[in-house]
Amino acid sequence: MPPTVDRLSGSEVQGWCLGKVIGNGADGVVYSAEGKGRSAAVKIFFPENLQKEEWSGARDRLELQLSLKGEKHHPNLVEVIDGGELEEYSTIYLVMEYVPGSSLDKICGKIPPEVVQQLIWQLASACKWLEDRGLAHRDIKPANIVISEDFSQLTLLDLGVIHWLPTDGDGRLSGDEFVATTASEPTWPGAKQGLESEVSPRILSEIQ
Structure with a gap:
């Protein structure tokens, strides 16, 4: 066997x-x-x-x-x-x-506050590249994000469950509301300021 x-x-x-x-x-x-x-x-x-x-x-x-x-x-x-x-x-x-560095779930408390906004921008840029081609990652979480040792570079990993974006009439759609979770809300100093400039007011109101 x-x-x-x-x-x-x-x-x-x-x-x-x-x-x-x-x-x-x-x-x-x-x-x-x-x-x-x-x-x-x-x-x-x-x-x-x-x-x-x-x-x-x-x-x-x-x-x-x-x-x-x-x-x-x-x-x-x-x-x-x-x-x-x-x-x-x-x-x-x-x-x-192979991407050297540490996954975000292991180093959240070590990221300097001044680089948080830039890292969020890098993640959003990668997601936009996929979206512009009609694709969704579907598994964005701290364990699938690697940060370089000098905190300057973010890489989104694991395209194993990538899929086409749903369209009208797609059975994968359950409504028109955006669903967010606070399970991985960052807790390091300064993270909230970085989030506030990147996340919609409605989502922020739910996690504050």
């Missing part, structure tokens, strides 16, 4: 030698990797999750992700390198650039 996808450190997947686990989410596990002359991050999706939906949907989403491969499209958006199916594990994988 082949090992489970969360125990593949030291294995080779499609020419990529998998190193340590650097991320573990609800839909898959991410490994550091080396191969094809560069470092990378390889996400392998949990097969049991894919079995809960039609495989055709998973393949369509993979093709959408791979449509972005080939270059670094935006300085604040992770580059897609490769991907495909892994028949031996009944799943799919996605290869992305």
